Amino acid sequence: MAIEVDSAIELPGLGDAGTAAAIAPPSPSPPPASAPSARVRLDPDELERRWSGGQEAELMRELRDDEQVLLSVEHQPGCGYLLHAPGFARILVSADGGELLCAPLTDDPDWTMLLPAQALPLAATLQGFEVVHAAGLALGRRAALFAGPPGAGKSSLAAALMRLGAELLSDDAVALSFEDGGLIAHPGVALLHLRSAEHGRLPAAARAHLGSSTRFQSKRRYAPATATARPFGSLFLLEHAAGGAPLERLERVDPFELLRQTYNLSVRTPERLARHLDLAAALASSGNVYRLRVLAHMDATRLAEVVYTELTGT
């Protein structure tokens, strides 16, 4: 994703503060014109002016932890979507997804994680992309996506595949577009988060391959270079399992399982809903949807080897 970031906002993976940063590594070819892009500004006053001057907002989504609201998403037609993480930050995503106005509610710089975690995927959705909750890797010419519930091991698997030569597209949210009759997977924010325990189990060579890391809450954060956009190749649906073959190509894919992989539940325009359904149909008809069973005796390295062999034939 091409992002222009206010100099006052610092988040690894968004490029140097104050510069127009293309997340993709330097490439002979310019990023495709169809890639998601956004301007991110630190401007609480402008956020308040726009939001207060608009129509009555509709609550689209609320994420709660028991009685506490963790995140709310409100919508004002013509103005955009306001994400509010109480005590953390408010971010107004413009109606076309091209501009994000940020109003931190804390001095803790970790508020910026609301950008890759919620605001930027929402912006990409508003720009016409379908964002899936998955780790995306480029393996050769194609993209492989790894979807699954929190804790399924997507990031660990991504790190293990990177050690085998895959390049990171995104750790958590992959933007897809329909182009030339096919699906294209676009790179996202260049961040990879591993649980501290997983980081501790990595051999020194593996850590060196991922690059330097910083502590982020209970995890280690890496900011590797990302791959350029790739045609979609395969989707792996991760699940913890007690038995069965670790890898199974699915002949019959549950469309509702595919629909559930969406990253965004807030944008419900007819155009977006139709696109969401079309994505599920495109993924199912690709013939390359797999069940990837995370068995107790298989760590991320072994699982990555299974996937790598399937995708490369080596």
Added chain:
Amino acid sequence: MTPTSTDDLLSARVRMPQHVLHRSFVAETVVLNLRTGKYHGLNPTAGHMLDALAAAPTVGAAVPELAREYGIETAKAEDDVLALCKGLIERGLIEVVDADSA
């Protein structure tokens, strides 16, 4: 147009309104109501019936071929088709049009 009787429904034509989309998957058909944002799943039989209803000039006209395809009595096929139609109409996924409409 809301049919008031079984005979009315059998002699009517049904169609999917413009705000309803459907996509076929191997194991089911997903129908999306763009107005409500709700997704509905139809099993393969119901999905096939929906296709037959969309192509038939009337609901009743779809029944004999469906009965033959599934090897069931015409009366059973008619009951199944009517039940499907009523369920889809209730959910706003199909609408009844005049049988003479194009």
